[in-house]
Amino acid sequence: MSIKQKTHDLKKRMKGALEGGGERAIEKQKSVGKMTARERIIALLDPKSFHEYDLFVEHAAKDFDMDKKYLPGDGVITGTGTIYGYPVCIYAQDFTVAGGSLGYMHAKKITKIMDHAMRLKVPLIGINDSGGARIQEGVNSLAGYGEIFYRNTQASGVIPQISVILGPCAGGAVYSPALTDFVFVVQNISKMFITGPEVIKTVLGEEISMEALGGARVHAEKTGNAHFYAESEQECFEQIKQLISFIPWNNMRKALTYLKKEPKQEEYNIGKIFPSDAKQPYDVRDVIRAIGDDSAFLEVMTLFAPNIVIGFSRLNGETVGFVANQPLYLAGVLDVDSSDKAARFIRYCDAFNIPLVTLVDLPGYLPGVDQEHAGVIRHGAKVLYAYSEATVPKITVIVRKAYGGGYIGMCSRHLKADFVFAWPTAEIAVMGPEGAANIIFKNEINSAEDPDKVRQLKIKEYKKKFANPYVAAAYGYVDAVIEPTETRDFLIHALEISQHKSEEGPKKKHGIPPF
Ligand code: HXC
Numbered sequence: 001m002s003i004k005q006k007t008h009d010l011k012k013r014m015k016g017a018l019e020g021g022g023e024r025a026i027e028k029q030k031s032v033g034k035m036t037a038r039e040r041i042i043a044l045l046d047p048k049s050f051h052e053y054d055l056f057v058e059h060a061a062k063d064f065d066m067d068k069k070y071l072p073g074d075g076v077i078t079g080t081g082t083i084y085g086y087p088v089c090i091y092a093q094d095f096t097v098a099g100g101s102l103g104y105m106h107a108k109k110i111t112k113i114m115d116h117a118m119r120l121k122v123p124l125i126g127i128n129d130s131g132g133a134r135i136q137e138g139v140n141s142l143a144g145y146g147e148i149f150y151r152n153t154q155a156s157g158v159i160p161q162i163s164v165i166l167g168p169c170a171g172g173a174v175y176s177p178a179l180t181d182f183v184f185v186v187q188n189i190s191k192m193f194i195t196g197p198e199v200i201k202t203v204l205g206e207e208i209s210m211e212a213l214g215g216a217r218v219h220a221e222k223t224g225n226a227h228f229y230a231e232s233e234q235e236c237f238e239q240i241k242q243l244i245s246f247i248p249w250n251n252m253r254k255a256l257t258y259l260k261k262e263p264k265q266e267e268y269n270i271g272k273i274f275p276s277d278a279k280q281p282y283d284v285r286d287v288i289r290a291i292g293d294d295s296a297f298l299e300v301m302t303l304f305a306p307n308i309v310i311g312f313s314r315l316n317g318e319t320v321g322f323v324a325n326q327p328l329y330l331a332g333v334l335d336v337d338s339s340d341k342a343a344r345f346i347r348y349c350d351a352f353n354i355p356l357v358t359l360v361d362l363p364g365y366l367p368g369v370d371q372e373h374a375g376v377i378r379h380g381a382k383v384l385y386a387y388s389e390a391t392v393p394k395i396t397v398i399v400r401k402a403y404g405g406g407y408i409g410m411c412s413r414h415l416k417a418d419f420v421f422a423w424p425t426a427e428i429a430v431m432g433p434e435g436a437a438n439i440i441f442k443n444e445i446n447s448a449e450d451p452d453k454v455r456q457l458k459i460k461e462y463k464k465k466f467a468n469p470y471v472a473a474a475y476g477y478v479d480a481v482i483e484p485t486e487t488r489d490f491l492i493h494a495l496e497i498s499q500h501k502s503e504e505g506p507k508k509k510h511g512i513p514p515f
Contacts, residue, residue, distance in 0.1 A: 046081065058105065131168060166233060182300070188216070270484045297312070360400075364404040420477065
């Protein structure tokens with residue numbers, strides 16, 4: 001054959017492979033509002049940057065007449081590309097081909113691109129849209145999942161791993177996303193569960209729809225399995241692009257530096273955001289926006305445990321991770337869910353060289369039988385562990401309340417914060433003035449002629465003594481009491497000074513965090 005004929009042959013083969021599961025399956029995919037796997041990759045990556053590999057991989061199954069079936073690309077598309085010029089490795093399961101089910105060669109394609117990502121030290125993005133283990137391939141499908149889980153674990157903390165759930169992700173398949181750093185879900189499209197509604201009905205007699213069992217909202221709001229929630233695939237891709245712009249390619253690098261831009265003072269002015277009444281709530285996200293470059297803030301896990309806010313912003317062009325109590329919800333307490341949420345984010349930032357800025361305003365850990373029985377001790381300990389273990393620059397700003405365990409847990413000096421600043425509004429004490437006065441002045445209050453009057457006097461006395469930052473500053477636990485408007489300047493300076501921070505813990509194989 002001449003080169004021309006061979007090229008023609010190549011094109012013909014490619015055309016067949018690129019057709020995916022064929023017209024009918026593609027139509028079905030579209031009819032439920034889903035893009036095809038290839039369309040998704042194109043929409044996410046920089047124009048013309050996608051380079052596909054292993055297009056001609058075919059399945060090797062023989063049973064159940066599989067040897068008579070041609071499954072283009074074996075139901076998964078893999079390759080490399082760029083997002084805003086940043087290199088990424090990517091795979092997308094093609095539901096139009098055997099329901100994107102995972103057989104032996106399908107898994108091989110995925111593990112091969114995972115190995116590439118690890119060798120090249122670039123982020124890995126996996127788009128999941130699959131009926132799970134390919135039933136006809138038996139144990140080989142299970143083996144494939146095991147190989148993926150192993151690689152997810154090895155890659156954890158080395159390269160960023162992003163999972164996008166754009167269809168069903170059922171059975172054991174859910175554990176690959178669960179092992180990755182960020183999970184994206186889309187309204188009405190994402191479905192994640194270990195056992196589906198049919199199995200639940202058979203085994204337990206309970207009836208539930210797929211959406212109510214494991215839809216996008218459920219995972220973004222209730223289970224905490226998802227980190228980003230979008231209303232459309234396009235919005236989801238925009239979120240992924242934003243995230244990629246904030247994080248480094250691997251654990252040996254820092255995130256890229258952007259041009260410094262001042263916050264939008266007119267929209268976000270600390271003086272106006274922060275209430276003069278110490279009991280008034282406020283939206284801590286506005287405080288973050290008043291501090292961060294260009295008032296930009298990419299919030300992570302917006303809907304889950306909203307009593308703590310986590311996410312990325314920039315200071316002087318450099319990415320920082322914010323962890324902040326949210327007085328708008330449950331007074332910003334630490335509870336089981338908010339502890340999990342914060343601890344994981346702290347570990348992510350630490351693994352990927354992202355300095356941590358903590359804004360403190362909380363009355364402590366949430367009391368109650370439910371919380372105690374749900375394991376608030378174990379979960380709360382995760383925050384202490386994560387902060388204590390983190391060696392990236394850690395800067396804490398005590399904004400208002402810092403009571404009891406909340407004071408210690410939110411990256412206090414004692415967990416080795418590099419800098420602790422406090423606003424004049426800070427109240428650093430073992431507990432709130434009302435509770436404290438009731439305990440330590442109990443006898444005086446009870447024996448008084450007018451107990452309420454004495455109680456108020458004692459609360460005032462306690463407030464004067466402890467509900468301020470100056471006792472902590474007198475012991476050096478707080479480095480500087482600063483005006484709220486000076487916060488950005490102090491943070492930027494602290495980050496610059498901490499640029500070459502290096503800290504080594506004791507030699508060990510690994511710690512044993514309260515998982
Ligand atoms: C082989 C599969 C498949 C699977 C779907 N298909 N799932 N083929 N193995 N696991 C095929 C279908 O036969 C069909 O092929 C095509 O994909 C589209 O599927 P439909 O059922 O027509 O699509 P839809 O109605 O949209 O339903 C999607 C679905 C359903 C909800 C995902 O297909 C389903 O329930 N699939 C099985 C899910 C499951 O139980 N998986 C195994 C989980 S156990 P044709 O040729 O008709 O187009 C597991 C263990 C892993 O994953 C453990 C790892 C640790």
